Amino acid sequence: MRDLPSRIIVFFRRNWYLAIIGLLILLWLAGRYRESPLLFWQFIVDGLRLGFVYALIALGYTMVYGIVRLINFAHGDVFMVGSYTAYFATTRYQWGFLPAMALAVGVCAFLGVVIERVAYKPLRDAPRIAALITAIGVSFFLEYFTALDFVFTPNFINYTPLPLKITTWEVRGITFSNIMLLIIAVTTACLVLLWYIVYRTKLGKAMRAVAWDKETALLMGINVDLVITSTFAIGSGLAGIGGMLYVLAYPQIRTFLGVMPGLKAFIAAVFGGIGSIPGALIGSLVIGMVEMLAQGYLSSPMRDAIVFSVLIIVLLYRPTGLFGEAAREKA
Amino acid sequence: MTALLEVNDLHVFYGAIHALQGISFHMDEGEIVTLIGANGAGKSTTLKTISGLLRPRQGNILFQDRDLTKVSAPKIVSLGIVHVPEGRKIFAPLTVRENLEMGAYSRSDAKEIRASMQQVFASFPRLQERLSQPGGTLSGGEQQMLAMGRGLMANPKLLLLDEPSMGLAPLLVEEIFRIIVEINAQGTSILLVEQNAAMALSIADRAYVLETGTVALEGPAAELLENPQVKAAYLGR
Numbered sequence: 001m002r003d004l005p006s007r008i009i010v011f012f013r014r015n016w017y018l019a020i021i022g023l024l025i026l027l028w029l030a031g032r033y034r035e036s037p038l039l040f041w042q043f044i045v046d047g048l049r050l051g052f053v054y055a056l057i058a059l060g061y062t063m064v065y066g067i068v069r070l071i072n073f074a075h076g077d078v079f080m081v082g083s084y085t086a087y088f089a090t091t092r093y094q095w096g097f098l099p100a101m102a103l104a105v106g107v108c109a110f111l112g113v114v115i116e117r118v119a120y121k122p123l124r125d126a127p128r129i130a131a132l133i134t135a136i137g138v139s140f141f142l143e144y145f146t147a148l149d150f151v152f153t154p155n156f157i158n159y160t161p162l163p164l165k166i167t168t169w170e171v172r173g174i175t176f177s178n179i180m181l182l183i184i185a186v187t188t189a190c191l192v193l194l195w196y197i198v199y200r201t202k203l204g205k206a207m208r209a210v211a212w213d214k215e216t217a218l219l220m221g222i223n224v225d226l227v228i229t230s231t232f233a234i235g236s237g238l239a240g241i242g243g244m245l246y247v248l249a250y251p252q253i254r255t256f257l258g259v260m261p262g263l264k265a266f267i268a269a270v271f272g273g274i275g276s277i278p279g280a281l282i283g284s285l286v287i288g289m290v291e292m293l294a295q296g297y298l299s300s301p302m303r304d305a306i307v308f309s310v311l312i313i314v315l316l317y318r319p320t321g322l323f324g325e326a327a328r329e330k331a
Numbered sequence: 332m333t334a335l336l337e338v339n340d341l342h343v344f345y346g347a348i349h350a351l352q353g354i355s356f357h358m359d360e361g362e363i364v365t366l367i368g369a370n371g372a373g374k375s376t377t378l379k380t381i382s383g384l385l386r387p388r389q390g391n392i393l394f395q396d397r398d399l400t401k402v403s404a405p406k407i408v409s410l411g412i413v414h415v416p417e418g419r420k421i422f423a424p425l426t427v428r429e430n431l432e433m434g435a436y437s438r439s440d441a442k443e444i445r446a447s448m449q450q451v452f453a454s455f456p457r458l459q460e461r462l463s464q465p466g467g468t469l470s471g472g473e474q475q476m477l478a479m480g481r482g483l484m485a486n487p488k489l490l491l492l493d494e495p496s497m498g499l500a501p502l503l504v505e506e507i508f509r510i511i512v513e514i515n516a517q518g519t520s521i522l523l524v525e526q527n528a529a530m531a532l533s534i535a536d537r538a539y540v541l542e543t544g545t546v547a548l549e550g551p552a553a554e555l556l557e558n559p560q561v562k563a564a565y566l567g568r
């Protein structure tokens with residue numbers, strides 16, 4: 001295993017035209033930076049805000065993929081349910097911020113577990129494409145079912161009033177908001193908690209064991225089904241928190257809300273290396289910043305085009321992403 | 332005295348392939364019993380069926396008079412049967428310590444688990460030196476020790492060992508077999524599956540020879556070691 005810098009050098013030597021394109025983009029960005037450093041840093045800060053929300057979604061993609069090798073395309077819609085839960089809790093029922101977040105976590109974790117039990121578990125030994133198509137089906141089901149009149153209705157909802165007052169302040173001309181700090185603080189806390197669970201608790205160790213080899217995990221007496229269910233619960237709960245934070249930053253809610261953030265977070269997870277928890281964080285921050293830079297310097301529609309191009313490039317040149325596991329050795 | 336383990340007329344299929352065609356054998360407490368036979372004779376399949384990874388279509392497995400064929404694999408571990416699989420199957424990204432902890436997954440008393448870990452270190456001192464290393468970085472012999480140590484962490488009454496000598500240098504094979512005898516002396520019964528029939532028969536109390544999913548021969552290991560048929564087919568002399 002070579003160290004990271006030398007691997008990067010080897011990668012770009014092999015794909016020199018990518019290096020040239022990358023350099024051109026950096027030069028172009030540098031030019032823009034010299035025009036107005038302030039604007040550049042503002043985009044970076046906005047990108048980080050978005051990236052930290054993506055991270056909460058990407059973690060769920062990556063954890064579920066790590067353990068059952070399934071891209072759970074319904075994950076973005078679980079995120080959407082988290083947004084609605086937080087909205088109803090804080091507006092109609094006047095719950096406080098933390099209770100509403102706890103409710104969003106609970107509702108989403110429960111939904112994730114139900115989806116796993118009903119849609120994915122019966123297909124665990126089926127070809128992977130079957131589960132993947134099922135995941136897309138579950139995603140459509142959630143989007144259209146929740147758009148029914150007796151559920152969330154198909155209408156846009158403006159999230160007003162927000163459960164907390166937005167305050168912004170400027171530091172050397174760059175605007176920060178308390179929502180951004182909240183997003184960063186909550187995401188960081190979730191990451192620390194997740195790290196603790198995965199590396200320090202019996203459940204987390206069992207999750208890693210099951211991710212590596214389910215059959216041997218069974219031979220250790222590990223209840224594999226329970227571990228998989230817990231993984232879905234944790235990943236979906238994080239998406240619930242993400243859903244709540246996302247609508248604080250972008251306070252417009254509808255049932256297709258989860259599609260784009262879901263896809264972007266998926267791209268972030270692939271970019272970071274699907275299955276890797278640090279990869280999900282780094283990938284999300286990079287994708288968030290790329291998106292905001294593209295929107296700021298090019299145009300709003302271009303931001304999606306650019307981000308999806310990132311997916312194509314990653315899949316073409318480095319399908320395992322930044323921190324992805326290499327083809328693993330089986331003794 | 333009733334048998335510790337009793338396997339009666341076991342039939343197991345892989346799809347349409349009739350892998351076990353009515354295998355019966357028994358083990359008493361404290362014994363080392365070995366199953367020998369060629370590749371594909373059904374040795375590993377027998378172990379996987381006992382540990383609950385495979386389900387028989389017919390027949391039963393009695394462990395201390397309890398039928399295991401309806402019991403889930405994790406539950407079988409907590410009843411006291413641990414299967415150390417062929418190819419060691421270490422959790423490569425987990426550290427040696429975490430691998431051992433996973434072995435004790437079915438137990439909850441932290442103090443007893445620590446005691447078991449000390450026992451494992453006594454049998455395999457090399458594991459103690461490598462505690463915080465990922466399991467995947469160990470050598471083949473060390474991985475086999477880790478796999479056995481991990482199995483012992485469940486404090487089993489019966490240890491199923493599948494090909495513990497596979498791919499190891501002769502000196503290491505000797506060491507592994509010495510440790511197997513040691514583990515047995517401490518009261519754990521052992522069901523051993525081996526290609527290395529000479530080695531297996533030299534430490535076992537009794538043996539069964541499997542051929543294409545049936546028991547072809549059985550008897551005390553010392554007798555089978557002298558049996559002309561066994562000598563010709565499995566001992567290569």
